[in-house]
Amino acid sequence: MRISPGKDHPFSGFLSGLLLLIVFVTAGQAQENTIAIFGSSVANGSGDTTGAGGYAGLLSRKLALQHWNVINVSRGGDNTTKILPRFDSQLLPLHPAYVIIGLSLGNEGIANSSELVRNRVFEKYRSGMLQLIQLCRKNGMNPIVTNCYERNDFLPEQYEAVKQMNLIINTWDVPSVNFLGPLDNGSGNWLSGFDHDRAHPNYKGHQELFYSFVPSLFDAIKAGKPVPQKIRSSSYMVVSGPESISPLSFIPDDTIHSFSLCFLVKTGNDGVIAAIIGDKNSYIEVKKGKIEYHAVNGEILSTDTTSENKGWQYLAVSHQYASGLTLFYVNGKLAGKVAELIDPKKMVIGGSAGIEADGAPQTAGYKDVLIYRSTLNSDEVKALYYNQLLQSSLEIYAPLNDAEFKAGTSATNYAQSLSKLIIQGNTNKHAEE
Incomplete structure (x- = not known):
């Protein structure tokens, strides 16, 4: 042990x-x-x-x-x-x-x-x-x-x-x-x-x-899924083409209240890199060297990453349902917070999910997608940024180190759940650092 x-x-x-x-x-x-x-x-x-x-x-x-x-x-x-x-x-x-x-x-x-x-x-x-x-x-x-x-x-x-x-x-x-x-x-x-x-x-x-x-926690453990460990890999997924709408999609089987969505992204192009779809939609966009979170009420949280835009950016959206508060973190630091109530029906990484927003970047790399059924605080986000895996209430852990990303299949999920991160489109490729 x-x-x-x-x-x-x-x-x-x-x-x-x-x-x-x-x-x-x-x-x-x-x-x-x-x-x-x-x-x-x-x-x-x-x-x-x-x-x-x-x-x-x-x-x-x-x-x-x-x-x-x-x-x-x-x-x-x-x-x-x-x-x-x-x-x-x-x-x-x-x-x-x-x-x-x-x-x-x-x-x-x-x-x-x-x-x-x-x-x-x-x-x-x-x-x-x-x-x-x-x-x-x-x-x-x-x-x-x-x-x-x-x-x-x-x-x-x-x-x-x-x-x-x-x-x-x-x-x-x-x-x-x-x-x-x-x-x-x-x-x-x-x-x-x-x-x-x-x-x-x-x-x-x-x-x-x-x-x-996590709704399927008991079923997952009964099926033999172990406690996830941090996957340290040089592999990642590349999405090419601004026409990409939903390269990676998570559709929850049960109601979600508080949640956190975290992932690493690397791109030199502008475009929408993630979307949270519900009765109203929110999304994350790269725009002129800045990373912006567009809340459901239209408010924008923005942080300048011009000096870092050639490397990986660690992003985290942490939403507390009970208070109606969303916190947006970039590279372990709080970029801002906004009052909004999100009722997520779908989460998309790598595109806009077809909402009225800009298209995806021409080319972007993604890795270490995490979806939690709880709110993360600043200490927890910082721990993730410094490469510690947190597995409490973790529903999706997809390092995106799969050998291939075939449309209609799902990325490997190491979390103790039976939920899936569905792959869509034919422009998703495996890449190495």
Whole structure:
């Protein structure tokens, strides 16, 4: 196993930085389509007063349509120490194929702590999670971790700890889900209107957490897809001809709320290099040495790349559905943000998808296409820019190192999902640096 190092009250102190472990039992008696939810209060639906059962209830009903059976045995107040006695007595007798275990940095005691205590809590949580991961695997189970998330009594110090822990989790060889992005107000607190109290999301907040799960995650892992690793390759895809409309297309099978689209592009020509199609459309365009993001409301975010236009440019569009905010990054730096609400039905890389905009560049190279079902923050975008792969809530990871790009097929997707990045057109070619 490769893993990188690094007060409880039933209504308040146990929800920050929730981690979920989705565990797959491979023992002979395991019920291969059964998922047990084994965690603390958020996993038990606390904060959702509608009776829907929180994100776990939403996930249960969604998965039931795909022939999965979900059992919830969560308990408020658990942390990495308190949950251990329940592992043998309440989890193992269920013999599930998958187990969602939800624990939080808040329950470990990180809120309102001194630097010394905070560092101890951080390490206790990290080591406790690694212990649980090892314990699960020892018992024939494979874990998935959901990332730490916000709460309203977090100060900048706790927020930094949460973001740091999330980056560490992304280096572990365990699948993970990004719970911070959909509801982060930018300071580590819940978005206004999406919290029930300081430590719990309300129903709307739970709904956003639910949408951060990749819909086909369970099916992909059951099919044997491993946790993706960074592909370091000199290969890329070249699209030639401004007539290109949709060289690479992603059409989601399920509703997307928060999302991020990231990729590398290299071109010396003007033209549209990506489009997000919905009730209204947005797109990214190279124009006279600048890279522009055209929002659905017509606003343009622009950054000058004249000094870099002969090399690769790393672009990221990060949209938070709950706040209606899009952040546009170029080469790891924030180029601007705009208020808009995107309802993506299709994402296109390499062309305009036929919307009323300029055509594609005469020639352009593309590589490392990433599509997430969550919002990325600036630390995460910077990590991607510096060549770290983040796999939390990752639905598409296409390095575009395929030997050929044949129309009607799909580019190799290394993410733990069954989604496809469809290739269209006959001008897409393999190239080497």
